[in-house]
Amino acid sequence: MSNKAVLIPIKDFESAKVRLSTVLDSNARADLAKELATLVVSACLETPVFIACEDDAVESWARNLGAEILRNPSEGLNEAVDFGFRSLSERGFESVLITHGDLVYPSGILSLFEMEEIVIVPDSELDGTNVLILPTNIDFEFSYGPGSYKRHLKSATMLKAEVLVISDSPFSFDIDDPDDLHHVL
Template structure:
């Protein structure tokens, strides 16, 4: 397969708003950028594209060897769909779409499966952390609460072979303060994060 990785990245200054009670604006920005760094690194040799509408994110993507795709004023779903069309127009035949806030993304490129649509739900089996599909039968982005079911059903309706991938690492994302307490994150949270009262594992970090 000729595979591409597509990552939607919002402005770092606007990211992680649900962590406002436990992290400062600067720490939220740094955390969002650190997590996105890891997702792009997990793409390895697979060409990576970043859909964005922020100058800092565009410059960051270029500095990491990714290809920025400018998608202003389209919203998340519109931006992803526009990015998918752009990647298809470049001659790729399969795409992996990943959220940018996965703390353990090392298995990202293993999601693509020839001729199939693959979905990795979040820990609550509600959101879609990663999905991949052939570009001749793209799955329209439908992020938001309940997206996993909508994406799966859309792929099934399109006649695609559907695989649900249970991956304990890719299922992890960081949206809320409680996500920071997950035992698997003890080794990967950046050490510059301040002590977070809700997370006993970060006591002593500076």
């Protein structure tokens, strides 16, 4: 997998998971975000893992796990992913798996690299995008946020590339709102 890399954008843990504030205090949310991100990074360490971040504590945590850092000079998820994707392309990686740090069941995620197509794993509601695998020789517009799955699928098909959508997968489960917490309780 030497020509493949994993990119995980992570904002600071203290401001993560705000949508859970009705059921978890800020310390519990930070702990949960860090615990989930640790699971995701650990599941990916057989290939180079890069964390796009702008936070010193996240950088220290990631380095301790064996990940490399891509210091993101801009704010926003789409900008961080675009910056990281371009940086990995410039470093010679041919394929990048982009995922979030809040997957509940990340074990085996690297097996998705076996697919030849662009891979999109939507979240369990078929709304967001939990995993994207892209070749670095394409110009892809990242569009994370509500409804990103459909936008990413449209962008991929407009490239006239083969696209494999894997829904109803363990990688579809993330923690975004209180209803998702049953996966970790």
